[in-house]
Amino acid sequence: MWGRGLREVESVYLATFGQGSRVVGITSVRSGSGVSVLAAALAERCQRQNRALLVGLSDPTAAVPAQATQWIPTDEDIASYASADLRGFDSLIAAPTPEQSFSFRNAGAVRAMFDRLLNIYDMIVVDLAAVEPRERVAVPVTTVAAACESVIVVCLAGLDTRPSISRAANVLRQAGAPLQGVVVNDRFNQTVGEELISGASHFSRLAPGLVHKFVDFVERTKILNTKS
Template sequence: MIIPEHYVELERIYNTTLAKNIRSLAVVSTFPGEGVSSIIISLAKRNALAGRTTLLVDLNIHNPQLNSQLKKAAATTKSTTIKVTDFDQHISVIRGPTGRTFILNLRKPGVLAQHIKQWLTRYDNVIIDTSPMSLKNSANLPTEYIVGACDGTLLTVLAGKTTNAAVATTIKKLQLVPALLVGTVINDQFNPTLKHELLRETRRLNKLFPKLAIKLRHWINHNKILALEV
């Protein structure tokens, strides 16, 4: 799910990354489905509000999502060239080539860093979608290569699913690169707050006690204690 540009949670992420002169940012996760692509698109849209241009680079060869989430059709044929798709005047997308020869070339020291340097002559920021750190096969571009070429790295964690041990392993791998870990985003998709759980429970009252359900939801939504972040 894309985070709306006005949400304070997104503002906090933005202020610790792109707003702090992190021009090239890699967004990583331990496992698939932790929300990397959604965070990337949300950051790009927030960056657009500041009048800045962003190039999104989809190097998650395991499961590329950026084009589909931006409602742009992407070719599935293997390619040996890099093609840029303009989403609007502030956001452009590159779906990384999947040809084995090109992937092997990107693994060479300094090659990806040189691409990023060239992209930054045309765009204010570059954000790269990476394959999950836990996935290792010859078809992927190892995430370690990507984070090593970027100014900063943002880690996404799916709360309630990804274990502490798995996150610790990922952080250790990032430290060995070394990568500059500028922040961690906790995805609460499967770990709702007490407030959201209480709101969900009020739906049970909709049929029998609709007025009571409405009053309870109003109280929950305006309760200052439940609005506090822990």
């Protein structure tokens, strides 16, 4: 999904935490871009060297109070709500009610929350909602992004256009978010080989043996499987 995979995560780590950032937010132009995957992978990478926390702020507003998480940014004992993830880091996920969500819209309060958490954790990765979310989210990306020390934007190759990326960047800059860079998710950017295999699959019933040989040839041809 991430092209060079681990190298992508390492590049993000070196450009953010490797440069002294302690709170790094991951957002995207649109929902479904793989932000949560990258955020978790980055938290796992951080945990190899220091104690890391993944703060999930990308979920929608809780449908009913019973589904809501019990913490808000102003809680003094907020670290007590964190839970251990099987991948080694701790996680703190927010799904507030509409009333609780207002407490997340104060950048100063969110930054103060991060400062308290940094007394316990060395590195914090923040899983943010998209700049252009598919549905209404509880925690607007701009408020929390402004409280981070570095912000990475994920865009989808083949779907996100330059104007949409520029628009998202402008929204974040106007909010005072410290943009660090862009990560390209090439999930929808097919190689020539993938396109050829997809087309050949339509003839698998007519000539299965020929199609199998063709697919095998395409898969073994490096130039046809290089992302543009």
